[in-house]
Amino acid sequence: MEVDIVTPKHIYSDEDLDRTEGQAIEALKKSATEIIPDPDRWLEEELERNILLTSLDSILNWARRSSLWPAICFPACCAFEFIAANASRFDLSRFGMEILRASPRQADLMVTAGTLTWKMAPQVKRIYEQMAEPKWVIAMGACGISGGIFRSSYNVVPGYNHIVPVDVYVPGCPPRPEALIYGIRMLHSKISQRRNIEG
Amino acid sequence: MILALSGKEVAAELEQNFPGSVVESGENSILVKSESVFAIAEYLKNTPELDFSYLTHISAVDYYNYFELVYQLISIQHKHSLVIKTRCYDRQNPVIPSVVKLWRGADFQEREIYDLMGVSFEGHPNLKRIALWQGFEGHPLRKDYL
Numbered sequence: 001m002e003v004d005i006v007t008p009k010h011i012y013s014d015e016d017l018d019r020t021e022g023q024a025i026e027a028l029k030k031s032a033t034e035i036i037p038d039p040d041r042w043l044e045e046e047l048e049r050n051i052l053l054t055s056l057d058s059i060l061n062w063a064r065r066s067s068l069w070p071a072i073c074f075p076a077c078c079a080f081e082f083i084a085a086n087a088s089r090f091d092l093s094r095f096g097m098e099i100l101r102a103s104p105r106q107a108d109l110m111v112t113a114g115t116l117t118w119k120m121a122p123q124v125k126r127i128y129e130q131m132a133e134p135k136w137v138i139a140m141g142a143c144g145i146s147g148g149i150f151r152s153s154y155n156v157v158p159g160y161n162h163i164v165p166v167d168v169y170v171p172g173c174p175p176r177p178e179a180l181i182y183g184i185r186m187l188h189s190k191i192s193q194r195r196n197i198e199g
Numbered sequence: 200m201i202l203a204l205s206g207k208e209v210a211a212e213l214e215q216n217f218p219g220s221v222v223e224s225g226e227n228s229i230l231v232k233s234e235s236v237f238a239i240a241e242y243l244k245n246t247p248e249l250d251f252s253y254l255t256h257i258s259a260v261d262y263y264n265y266f267e268l269v270y271q272l273i274s275i276q277h278k279h280s281l282v283i284k285t286r287c288y289d290r291q292n293p294v295i296p297s298v299v300k301l302w303r304g305a306d307f308q309e310r311e312i313y314d315l316m317g318v319s320f321e322g323h324p325n326l327k328r329i330a331l332w333q334g335f336e337g338h339p340l341r342k343d344y345l
Contacts, residue, residue: 018332019334021332022332022333023334026334119330119332154339154344154345155339
């Protein structure tokens with residue numbers, strides 16, 4: 001059977017793919033007007049009520065925070081500071097997170113290093129949804145927090161917290177590796193307060 | 200080193216072959232009519248003495264009254280360069296002939312100009328948005344956008 005190169009017959013035509021992509025972006029843009037709250041905000045209230053964690057909780061939290069594996073999802077230039085933090089000088093392997101996972105199913109942490117455009121937003125949301133629970137997000141850099149200098153642009157998401165719930169914000173343009181490591185340490189202390197066992 | 204050809208000298212040659220197509224010629228560039236862009240580009244590419252085999256880039260400028268397209272050409276063999284400009288006065292539906300048939304590198308650049316500036320290219324094989332998504336309203340690099 002000869003292949004018709006001039007008019008390729010896929011299941012979906014190119015026009016269909018373009019239209020579907022455009023509709024998905026428009027739908028996400030319409031729905032993402034509110035800031036998604038941090039799901040772990042209850043931690044602060046619980047601490048005020050002095051609720052103690054069980055010893056099993058502390059072991060689970062220790063295991064989880066000691067091997068945070070980041071997903072590879074670096075849309076823009078903050079990625080280089082993340083790479084610098086990961087390289088030998090700052091050495092993220094001290095925290096057990098030197099392995100970057102290409103598959104989001106094997107990752108715990110999403111470091112949103114860079115400006116996010118609306119065209120890229122459905123893919124980032126999809127990567128977040130593919131990550132297995134429990135999962136955390138660090139918003140790295142001015143663009144990740146609020147859109148930065150591109151906030152009023154026609155094509156930039158004004159902060160990742162419109163798309164995914166964010167746990168820790170690391171300001172800077174870009175933040176130095178020290179700042180990122182401080183943010184990671186804050187996330188560690190947040191994970192260590194997490195209650196896994198109800199009762 | 201690449202030598203920039205004098206626009207006036209090349210314009211005189213173009214005027215002989217395509218009478219009435221050159222609007223204006225300076226030391227740095229030649230302004231041609233938008234209908235004759237393709238014919239002039241074909242001539243510049245296929246004449247052995249000129250041999251502009253490489254299109255560096257196309258840029259589009261919004262001057263409120265008209266859109267101006269700037270074609271930067273280079274001859275790799277003769278090591279000389281030339282700048283061709285053309286204008287499109289229709290703001291509602293600007294159309295310029297496409298040069299993709301001559302330089303394949305023009306493909307994505309013309310799509311980008313169509314996407315962000317709203318200039319249509321007649322004869323382009325796949326003219327659709329490249330940086331923004333289908334269904335986006337308006338052309339953001341126009342001066343009257345927002």
